[in-house]
Amino acid sequence: MNLESKLAPALLKIISELYSVDVNPAQIQLQKTRKDFKGDITLVVFPFLKISKKGPEETGAEIAEKLMESIDLVTAYNTVKGFLNFEIADSYWLEQLKGINAQENYGLDLSESKIQMVEYSSPNTNKPLHLGHLRNNFLGHSVSLILGVNGYEMVKTQIINDRGIHICKSMLAWERFGEGETPESSGMKGDKLVGKYYVAFDKALKEELAVLSKEWAEGNFGNGDEKAIAEYQRLSEASAEKEDDKARKAIEGKIKELLNNQTQIMKDVKEMLLKWEAKESQVYALWEKMNGWVYKGFDVTYESMGVSFDKLYYESDTYITGKELVEKGLESGTFFKKDDGSVWIDLSDEGLDEKLVLRADGTAVYMTQDIGTAYQRFLDYPKLDGIVYTVGNEQDYHFKVLFLILKKLGFKWAANCYHLSYGMVDLPTGKMKSREGTVVDADDLINDVVQKAKDMTQERGHIEGMSEDEKTALYRMIGLGGLKYYLMKVDPKKRMLFNPEESVDLNGNTGPFIQYAHARISSLLRKAENISEVQTTIDIHESERELIKHLADYPELIQMAGKEYSPALIANYSYELVKLYNSFYQSVSIFKEEDAQKMNMRLVLSQNVGSVIKTAMGLLGIQVPERM
């Protein structure tokens, strides 16, 4: 039971009696006293001035006097403007520490009364993972851990976008230029190898496009498609007429797309997709082979990121379920069919427009398979409470529509689907763009930060006596810890800037700074002889009280982080905790303390700070070392 819930009812009673009116409990605003003022907890008295008909100081004093009569843990008070600050007895805080120390999993609710699913990663299978995926994976994985200590059994999942034109592009390029190259023959990671052919496709396309656009511009249409030629001429004329730069660019974009689709290589790749959908054996085998390479490569990356999944869904399976659901929705009137055979939903009553759910040729779109996937998941896990989708904020609209569709299809659980929408990761040089080669590769980045951690630790760490394996593990722990912390300390919703140098920093608000505090506490505890129960009658230092107060907030923080799906709250809490601890560490001595009870209390305090650091960082997927 926290301080607030102890004081609030008493205050409600006192104020009601004092001024003979019924006071709304919501008006009892208790908050932590700001550091610049004396006290631990503060009542805002502004709301009562109307009923007391007195000034803020006087009103505050009246209330405080009454409270002190009835509650003895309040030892003093002061009023500043409309703020009534209460000081709480040392013994209360020591009791808190004693209580915290007695709990094995302090702050964590490890029951598994309900099931939640978290989806994250969900990459396309045509190129390697990059920095953006790192933010996604770290966030999603951390949220699953956070919900896991908020009373949920967790299922970590992803939807693998294994089907579609993107993977066919890699396949076609490999067939044409690959000369049988495999991950084994080239020594390349599978995902990197497939990515290489995706790039090769793009290059071949560009070359053909350059030739074609020159020919068409000169009026040499060869044996081009008549409709396309007509459209091309119409657009060209329209473009020439436009004065406005922006409008002209838009049209030029359309021309480019039109030309794109007229290249032989694009026609070939589309044909390949059709063959795949028809499960033509040769294409299908190639698809399976190359996807296999990619998965193997991804597994290595996930392993090194320290994330994992309990259940995988493949788009190549769920789009069929989606199509069936669209058929049903068509019968029930949720969807409607246009003349060309395409199927739509009308969302104009929700302030949105019409949205396609099935193409005219009967093939599935992105939305179709997402409907299918969600449905399949609730089928697979009958007790599933909800799904958290960790997907970038460029898809806000998509998920808004998806959840609406699920609701309109009559699924009650649609209300429990949540889009954990996170902002893009920018570089100091601007956006990541694959065309400009500014994409930061996930494997490369992880190697970099681990190498950096190695250099720094060898320079000034305490690693003598460690085995090579232990050292390697430590470098990984520090490097990856720094990277994860850097990517998660920012509010997920916000777009963030990734500065490669800062991400491996050791000072300030960083992962290694927090890891260091843990290592130092561990060192301290190794030296401690024996630790016994806290005596609650001793005096405590200012820095000790602040530290205990912060520790006491931990359970509430865990709940808040779960409610908000925000690892950033955990990161900021941990940082604050470490700063308070460092300050404490600096201002009192532990082993030189003459009073045995005080020394013991400081050790207990250190021990509990250490274990909260450990569990909190654990929720970010970050390990903490015993020494570093």
Add this chain to the structure above:
RNA sequence: GGCCCCGUGGCGCAACUGAAUAGCGCAUCAGAUUUCGGCUCUGAGGGUUGGGGGUUUGAAUCCCUCCGGGGUCACCA
């Protein structure tokens, strides 16, 4: 253009969802410590919270408007 998100010291981020003098880190400057791990701690300078209006005893936070940045409006995923 319609809809959505964002704008906080030079830079990067906080602010318990409406409260006190808006915090922290980097960077800059000045200090502490022969110490239980100096990857530490203390202090200083730096702000009209993009501009303007409104609601409120009280606004970075809520409403309106304008400016700036981003996203999205595909029979792509």
